[in-house]
Amino acid sequence: MPKKKYELFVEVFKKWTKKYKLKVNDIRRDNRIDSRAAWDENTKICKLEMQWDKNVATISVEDDSPEGFKDIRDAFTLFAPTYKRKDPTKRGRFNIGEKQAISICDEASIQTTKGTIHFNREGRIESRSKRPVGSKISVTLKMTKAEFDETLDYAKKYLVPKGLKFLVNGKEIKRRKIYKTFKASLQTEIEDNSILKKTHRITDVNILETEDESYLYEMGIPVMKIDCAYDVDVQQRIPLSTDRNTVPTPYLSVLYAEVLNVTFDEISEEDSSDVWIREATANKKISDEAIIAITDKRFGKNKAFANPFDQN
Known part of the structure; x- marks a missing residue:
C-alpha cells in the first residue's frame, strides 16, 4: 500500500531535520507556528494563544491580513517559491517555518481565505471552508512544562513593529522604546x-x-x-x-x-x-x-x- 502524502512529508522532513541537525526543541523555542509570517503581510492584529495541560500544548496564531495565504499549497510544500525572497525587508525566505511546526505536531489545522487544511495521523484533509480575512494556524503537540514556558517567554521577546497590535494570550505586548x-x-x-x-x-x-x-x-x-x-x-x-x-x-x-x-x-x-x-x-x-x-x-x-x- 503506497504511503499517504502526509506520511511521505513527515518522512522527508525527518531526514531534512537530521541532515541539518535541527532539534525539535529548536522548533518549539523559535515559535515557528508562525507569527513572523503574519508580520510580513498587511496585518494590523496578530494573536498568539498558548495553553498547556498534561504535557500537551495547544498553540494558535491568528491574523487579520486581508489576503490570508497567497497560496494554500504553501502549507504543505517544502521550500516552495515565495515572493518574499526578492524583498530583503520581508522576514520569510525559506517558506518552511510552519512545515517545521506541523512535522512535529500531533494535529494541526490551517484556516485561511483560500480554504482549510487539517493534518492528523491519518493524513491531510482539505476543505473549501474559508475565512473572510486573515489566517489561523492551530497545532497540538507534546511539550514539557519547561519547554512550554521557554516558548512562551520567547514569544514575549518579540519587538512589535509600528502599526501592529500583537497579543499573547489576550495580553498586548507593548512596543519597546528605541534608544x-x-x-x-x-x-x-x-x-x-x-x-x-x-x-x-x-x-x-x-x-x-x-x-x-x-x-x-x-x-x-x-x-x-x-x-x-x-x-x-x-x-x-x-x-x-x-x-x-x-x-x-x-x-x-x-x-x-x-x-x-x-x-x-x-x-x-x-x-x-x-x-x-x-x-x-x-x-x-x-x-x-x-x-x-x-x-x-x-x-x-x-x-x-x-x-x-x-x-x-
Missing part, C-alpha cells in the same frame, strides 16, 4: 534567478537598552543571544543559517563595530574591555573617534605604546 537608530551597510540576501544571493545594502538598525540578556533581532524577531550592551534590531533580512538561529561571526563583528560607532560615548571604563567591544575595535568598520574614545577609557589619556620599529 537609537542609525544606518549601516550590512550583508543581506536577495533572490536572483531563483537563487538567494548575498549582497550589501544600506539599512536602518535600531538599538534598544536592556537590563537582561541581549539579543540580535531581524525586523523584530529574536534570532540569537549576543554579547552586547544592547538589543540590536536590523531592519532587513540578515544572513541566517537554515535553522534561523545563528549568523556568521564576521557579520556580528561588523554589526558590533557599527553599534559602537554610535554608542562609544556611553561606554564606561569598566565595560571598555568587554568582548564585543574588543571585536568591534578590531573591525575595519570602526571609526577613528570610537577607537580613540575606547582606548582612552581602557588605558587612560596619557597612555604610551611601544614602537616596534624603535631600535633603541
